[in-house]
Amino acid sequence: MTMMTDQEAYALTHHDGHFRLVMPYAFIGLEHPVHRHVYLPLNRNYRPLGCPRQFGAGLDDIYDYLSQAWVFRRDPTTFTGIWWNSGECFLHLYDDSAESRKDYLNRYAKLLTKVASYRPTAL
Numbered sequence: 001m002t003m004m005t006d007q008e009a010y011a012l013t014h015h016d017g018h019f020r021l022v023m024p025y026a027f028i029g030l031e032h033p034v035h036r037h038v039y040l041p042l043n044r045n046y047r048p049l050g051c052p053r054q055f056g057a058g059l060d061d062i063y064d065y066l067s068q069a070w071v072f073r074r075d076p077t078t079f080t081g082i083w084w085n086s087g088e089c090f091l092h093l094y095d096d097s098a099e100s101r102k103d104y105l106n107r108y109a110k111l112l113t114k115v116a117s118y119r120p121t122a123l
Contacts, residue, residue, distance in 0.1 A: 003106070004102045006098045006102070021044075022049055024108070027070070027091040030062070041069075069120050079111070
């Protein structure tokens with residue numbers, strides 16, 4: 001894959017388009033009784049994927065969306081070349097800068113190779 005231009009990267013998440021709603025912006029770790037490294041992907045509005053800002057689904061009821069969580073083979077905080085400006089609570093794939101989105105798809109593809117399951121209940 002090649003990197004996007006500045007214009008393509010800017011357009012990717014401009015306004016409240018489809019990309020901002022359904023593609024992972026950040027991941028938050030969840031406690032799970034069986035599995036380690038369980039993380040819920042969040043959209044740009046810090047809601048579970050597909051949930052617009054105006055619907056409830058905030059961080060208070062995040063465990064209602066456990067079926068959307070991803071289980072990683074190892075601790076994702078140790079992954080290199082994937083995260084962008086991640087903090088203590090969230091692992092971010094991009095931010096509001098066009099620069100962070102230029103290689104988003106490359107980093108996202110790399111992240112997908114590290115997933116053990118897309119549903120903790122399936123393991």
